[in-house]
Amino acid sequence: MFFDSEAILNMEKRYRAKFINCLSGPKSANLIGTVDANNKTNLSIVSSCVHLGANPALMAMIIRPRAVPRHTLDNLMETKHWTVNHVTSSIIKQAHQTSARYEKDISEFEAVGLTPEYLNDFPAPYVKECSVKIGLKLVEVVLIKHNDTEMVIGEIQHVHAPKESLLDDGPIHLGKTDSVSVTGLDQYHSLSTHYRLSYAKPEKEVEEA
Amino acid sequence: MFFDSEAILNMEKRYRAKFINCLSGPKSANLIGTVDANNKTNLSIVSSCVHLGANPALMAMIIRPRAVPRHTLDNLMETKHWTVNHVTSSIIKQAHQTSARYEKDISEFEAVGLTPEYLNDFPAPYVKECSVKIGLKLVEVVLIKHNDTEMVIGEIQHVHAPKESLLDDGPIHLGKTDSVSVTGLDQYHSLSTHYRLSYAKPEKEVEEA
Numbered sequence: 504m505f506f507d508s509e510a511i512l513n514m515e516k517r518y519r520a521k522f523i524n525c526l527s528g529p530k531s532a533n534l535i536g537t538v539d540a541n542n543k544t545n546l547s548i549v550s551s552c553v554h555l556g557a558n559p560a561l562m563a564m565i566i567r568p569r570a571v572p573r574h575t576l577d578n579l580m581e582t583k584h585w586t587v588n589h590v591t592s593s594i595i596k597q598a599h600q601t602s603a604r605y606e607k608d609i610s611e612f613e614a615v616g617l618t619p620e621y622l623n624d625f626p627a628p629y630v631k632e633c634s635v636k637i638g639l640k641l642v643e644v645v646l647i648k649h650n651d652t653e654m655v656i657g658e659i660q661h662v663h664a665p666k667e668s669l670l671d672d673g674p675i676h677l678g679k680t681d682s683v684s685v686t687g688l689d690q691y692h693s694l695s696t697h698y699r700l701s702y703a704k705p706e707k708e709v710e711e712a
Numbered sequence: 713m714f715f716d717s718e719a720i721l722n723m724e725k726r727y728r729a730k731f732i733n734c735l736s737g738p739k740s741a742n743l744i745g746t747v748d749a750n751n752k753t754n755l756s757i758v759s760s761c762v763h764l765g766a767n768p769a770l771m772a773m774i775i776r777p778r779a780v781p782r783h784t785l786d787n788l789m790e791t792k793h794w795t796v797n798h799v800t801s802s803i804i805k806q807a808h809q810t811s812a813r814y815e816k817d818i819s820e821f822e823a824v825g826l827t828p829e830y831l832n833d834f835p836a837p838y839v840k841e842c843s844v845k846i847g848l849k850l851v852e853v854v855l856i857k858h859n860d861t862e863m864v865i866g867e868i869q870h871v872h873a874p875k876e877s878l879l880d881d882g883p884i885h886l887g888k889t890d891s892v893s894v895t896g897l898d899q900y901h902s903l904s905t906h907y908r909l910s911y912a913k914p915e916k917e918v919e920e921a
Binding site (some may be wrong): 504505506507508511512516517518519520521522523524525527528529530531532533537545550552553554555556557558559560561562563565567577584587589592595596599600601603604605606609614618622623631635637643645647648649650652654656658659660661662663664665666667670673674675676677678682683684686687688689690691692693694695696697698699700701702703704705707708709712 | 713714715716717718720721723725726727728729730731732733734735736737738739740741742759760761762763764765766767768769770771772774776789796798801804805808809810811812813814815818823830831832844846851852856857858859863865868869870871872873874875878879881882883884885886887891892893895896897898899900901902903904905906907908909910911912913914916917918921
């Protein structure tokens, strides 16, 4: 099937949102943990975390100011810290439930039944039930002027990952952390058929590492 | 295992790159097709495509100027157009091979054995072997000053997707398009256990849709 700009523009609003959201491909599913200045916790699912660089270790995420409640953005602007926690297959429903529009005085941790966890004096709460947990400090918020989304950039300060998921040369095996992937707004997948390929060089065929 | 900023800083450079690259979670695997002003084709694998918004329909990707050859960025700055093509399980090795540092006068299409395809007068080449194919027009390049990466923002102008993958209410079933996910620099996964959840509302438990 072929769709051009006009066909996309003519789609019903919610149909278009679901369609366009799938086009970038499978996405990461992360829970973002924050507190406000009064230590009230907040938790939200985000599928737009993206690697920015390894040195300095930076991660970004896209926040839509008008389409989602701004509690996460408000909190991290106030306290300058947040956590990124990989959604695992056993908590997909609770993680998805955090996308409901709860009032500001309700903590999604409590509402959906996940446990805030404070580790190594990091000022934002992790999700106890998650496998990979990352603590970030605010570096910059970049406004994308074309649609008023904001790209929040953080420096990776703390990382917690299960020992058995760490491969000898650095990577994390996300099958062993049970990290899931999300497509669009509501389709969840486990990862299967895991394999690694060798470093690619011209004139040499890549092979399984 | 716990790693703090100092532990991350002290990691050997390639170890750190592999480790940090895994932290955002499972990523999309896309092939970016471009031509230069002389219609010489180029193809590169990118794992940083991210949904920016549905109306206007925008997609972004992160390009590392120093770490990867700039052929893709040079081309899309010249011609203002590029394609995003979902990597499928049958072409993982060819897709990965495009990350080798080929000289500018070599087309990765030819070098790895994938077929450039021009559709509906779109000025950049798609990958014939891919299932979901998207044609984008340059909107803006945003420099991320903290590490000199660049976020390239494009407007989605054309979309090609298999009819059988289109769900009634808008989304694309990425199991049916055989789109794969990538972790870090070299781990590839198929998607399994696909399921959809209902729209989340407070006071209502989410369920399979």
